Every structure is written in structure tokens, then in C-alpha cells.
Amino acid sequence: MEQLKVTNLLKLYTLLLLYEGPKHGYELMKYMEDKIGLKASPGHIYPFLKKLVEIGLIELEEIAERDKKTYKLSESGRKWVERMIDRIGDLIDIAVEPKLTVCANCGCKVYEGGYREEIEGQTLAFCCEHCAHSYKMELEGGPHSH
Ligand SMILES: [Zn+2]
Incomplete structure (x- = not known):
């Protein structure tokens, strides 16, 4: 259960960070650690990125120089994240509403x-x-x- 939560949080931040702009895998990990304090290991983040590429939510831009790969959201990826943000917004509204x-x-x-x-x-x-x-x-x- 604990594992699942961390995985979800990692997924959530990965997608949100990519929504902000294209990033390298190591940039994603650095952002998570610096900004959010979430330690993301390559063993967690790369399989997830790979899966996102497979299902077409993100695209891979290969830059020949230094063999760096940039991940960016595809058109359907952006829409997916926007829907997710809407849903999170609704959840926050529900939590805040009684006040x-x-x-x-x-x-x-x-x-x-x-x-x-x-x-x-x-x-x-x-x-x-x-x-x-x-x-x-x-x-x-x-x-x-x-
Ligand atoms: Zn009024």
C-alpha cells in the first residue's frame, strides 16, 4: 500500500513536471528532490517514463549530442494531464468547501x-x-x- 502511494505521487509529479516543459530524466529526479523532497530513483522513474512513451502520453526527443533524451508530453499527454489537474482541483474544492x-x-x-x-x-x-x-x-x- 505504501509502495503504491509513493508510486502514485511519483507519477503525479512526473506528469506535472513534464506539463511545465520538456525535461531529461535526471532533471525530473533533481526537480523532485529539490522542490518536493521526493527521492526518485532511476529504477522508479525510467520504467514509468518508458511506459508513458509506450502508451503515447509522452514523446522522446533524442539529442544525438551526449546521448541525452528529453521527455515531453504529447498532445494527448497534455490533455490527459489537464484532465488530471481538473480532477485534483475538484478534490481540493471538496476538501476546502466546508470552510x-x-x-x-x-x-x-x-x-x-x-x-x-x-x-x-x-x-x-x-x-x-x-x-x-x-x-x-x-x-x-x-x-x-x-
Ligand atoms: Zn452573490
Whole structure:
């Protein structure tokens, strides 16, 4: 289980670092260690890179000089990472959401402050007074101005 987690983290960072720009294998390992403190051994990173090449998420650019290989995301690789980022974003939203107040009228997130009003025995949160007003108008079936 522990092994799987590390592998996933490694995969995640590998893809995110490649999304940032093409990199050599050793650059990926150095970035991970310097920036994230994750020790990635060649035995972990190269098989994963190889697999990514095989499934077409990354492309290999061979530079004849010094036999260095640069890994870069392919078109489908970029899309894959973008979808992954979206999913992670959703997870973070879920984790952060309970701390946020959402305006009962427009649905925008109220990080701090905001406006509260008791409407029909319920204290509702709004981003501003105007939203509270629109909400009440809507409740009464009137035109809303937002
Ligand atoms: Zn609002």
C-alpha cells in the first residue's frame, strides 16, 4: 500500500513536471528532490517514463549530442494531464468547501466577510446586500436584478 502511494505521487509529479516543459530524466529526479523532497530513483522513474512513451502520453526527443533524451508530453499527454489537474482541483474544492460560504443568490464563494440576513426564519449568507435583495425578490416572485 505504501509502495503504491509513493508510486502514485511519483507519477503525479512526473506528469506535472513534464506539463511545465520538456525535461531529461535526471532533471525530473533533481526537480523532485529539490522542490518536493521526493527521492526518485532511476529504477522508479525510467520504467514509468518508458511506459508513458509506450502508451503515447509522452514523446522522446533524442539529442544525438551526449546521448541525452528529453521527455515531453504529447498532445494527448497534455490533455490527459489537464484532465488530471481538473480532477485534483475538484478534490481540493471538496476538501476546502466546508470552510467556504456560498452566496445563496448567485452561488459565488464567499471567502470572508459577506452579508447575512435572516429570511423566513433562516439565516442565509450572501456575498453582498444586493444579492440578498435579489434573493428576496425572487422568493416573492418578483423580477430579480443580478
Ligand atoms: Zn452573490
